[in-house]
Amino acid sequence: MEINLEESRQVVQMARVKAIQLNVNANIAILDTAGHLKAFERMDDAFLGSMDIAIKKAKTASLFRTSSENVGEYLKPEAGTYGMMATNDGLVGFAGGLPILKNSEIIGYIGISGGAVSEDLQIATAGAEVLNQN
Amino acid sequence: MEINLEESRQVVQMARVKAIQLNVNANIAILDTAGHLKAFERMDDAFLGSMDIAIKKAKTASLFRTSSENVGEYLKPEAGTYGMMATNDGLVGFAGGLPILKNSEIIGYIGISGGAVSEDLQIATAGAEVLNQN
Amino acid sequence: MEINLEESRQVVQMARVKAIQLNVNANIAILDTAGHLKAFERMDDAFLGSMDIAIKKAKTASLFRTSSENVGEYLKPEAGTYGMMATNDGLVGFAGGLPILKNSEIIGYIGISGGAVSEDLQIATAGAEVLNQN
């Protein structure tokens, strides 16, 4: 199953609400399972530099069907995966990119950037789980 | 003045409503006056190839502070502006990219792609004028 | 001989003065004979889309050691130079890119964009000839 626009908007909204709650100006990117952009919002005063990071966190997650943080394990210097980081137009391997689940199935990906890494992860998590809760 | 997220969402919504009314699956892109993405939605079943077109219509409008269609006048073969079309990572000079007005001032840009050119223009117009009507 | 910074600033100033006189908000680019940027100014309210065009006009002139307009003769559809326009990261073949002369020798290149083509040419000419007049 593939995330639709109505679901994407719900995910964006949950992420935005969490970002406001944490006082973070976030960039919020939603991708389908093919890695194509489905929805995007740049909150007021969010860093311009975080747009690309948000999209690439979601993209990185989509490329390996896991969190961007998990992909980061393979990008660490000690992993010896020389050159992997620069593949796919640049992977981003730290927290804030997550699969979006529905009935425990991956239907899309969310990428968040704008706050501290731990905040980005909380915001992404809020969005990623909203469709999976019933 | 610069479009904010709340206004961007209103513009997207008006465009989406018009697209639904016209039975078009559109890509909807909102840019600020500097040409940076502020909000984006890809409606279900919209062409993947129209994402880049929607964004580049809005970008082209932002680069010359007019409609993408007006820029197209300078891109016609008989204009003799050899190579202009390929500047700025590729201009897109047909209808569907418009300035977003508020109190008759440009605060951002909208780009639409997915339907016939005349439909894209109607959808873009619906979005571009919603903040200017009161 | 190669244009130096002091000379580049004189060229920019003459171009700026002419642009103000013509009421054009211009982008002004100065390149050395190797095609590398030496000086640049974006006048207030100049089109963002004209930055790339100004630089590429100067670049195009530098690549063939003549005016961008002359290069345009080889880019016309009827010239049959298939693909030439997209070489060198994109040539721009209309007026506004000129060699900068000193003692009738080419020491650099100027590119102007922001007004009508005929205005851009006047502005570029003002800059291109200032070092050649004594």
Added chain:
Amino acid sequence: MEINLEESRQVVQMARVKAIQLNVNANIAILDTAGHLKAFERMDDAFLGSMDIAIKKAKTASLFRTSSENVGEYLKPEAGTYGMMATNDGLVGFAGGLPILKNSEIIGYIGISGGAVSEDLQIATAGAEVLNQN
């Protein structure tokens, strides 16, 4: 508020004066708050390789609204932000990129490259603070 051309030229001049004083051949880049080039000068004998560095230092500063050096803190290997450095077409995280202040508000960004890092920083600082001193 957004830096204008007259202010940009003052910033460039102060940076140039400081560079001459330090005997550094610098590249000097001024960007507006959206990250678009406003003014540029390459001093005679400045390294060609420093042009891109100067512009990217200013760009990096603009993307995160702080100094390029501060952004560098997030790019250190031990920060674990795998791949962040390659986002946004390449961040540059060492000293020489600074916000330009006026009445303590950010109105643009300056990037300097050509000398030792400590020299680049002094030159950038001279430019960044000139409009904030009265």
